[in-house]
Amino acid sequence: MQGSIDFEQLVAAVGDAVVVSDASGAITVWNAAAERMFGFTAAEALGQSLDLMIPQRLRERHWEGYHKTMATGQTRYGSDVLRVPAVHKDGRALSIAFTVALLYSAQQQVSGIVAVIRDETARFQEDRNLRKRLAELEAQVVSQ
Template sequence: MQTVIDLEQLVAAIGDAIIISDAKGSITLWNPAAERMFGFTQSEALGQSLDLIIPQRLRERHWDGYHKTMATGQTRYGHDVLRVPAVHKDGRAMSIAFTVALLHSPQHELTGIVAVIRDETSRFQEERNLRKRLAELEAQAGA
């Protein structure tokens, strides 16, 4: 017996943020986990540019890659986990990890990109602290 999956329910229930943007980079889907992660409600995010969560210093690089992907229909990041900075609604810096997939119309035209995102800010900070502590211990041992 095949189970019918309610995709809307799945997107709403999943713990990772799911964000879909159209060919121009406007947000067309923003699930509850994205609300919790980034602080913007669905109504605040829908129709907005992805600049909502991209740090100012990284926007030009992001859009260069985004527009190239839309023009070519190809991405270098189809199966890789990307780790990049992001920004919360309150302005604080975040570290996120995500995967992307290209979305196509029934006519095989590229229509947008979906990103599945996890907040790794705490893990990133812990790793940074451990690297700092290791460097301190190595310096003491070498002295």
């Protein structure tokens, strides 16, 4: 195995979206997979708030948790896969799954957060359709 890794190449090549934001929530890394998933080019996303992919109704809750994490250096989601709604540039709803990790400065201060994100919109819709069909079948059995 190679002694050093070109992390810029790694982030560019990976199939999942990689989004890094600084302590204030401004986007500092936005890879090609993030472009495909959310519809914003890197030029449009870099320097912008994470709000560009967070549905309006969830922003307040998101920012409460984000600022608390930046202040305390702790997240309860370190190894959990989070599944939440997101929004595409064109306004359509997405269902995403992601993991997060905190990033630290040389002085060991929390400097940002990285999220590795996968679009699960199709899987979420399939699950919803299966649950609906199951409920319909159960209702038929009960009514017989």
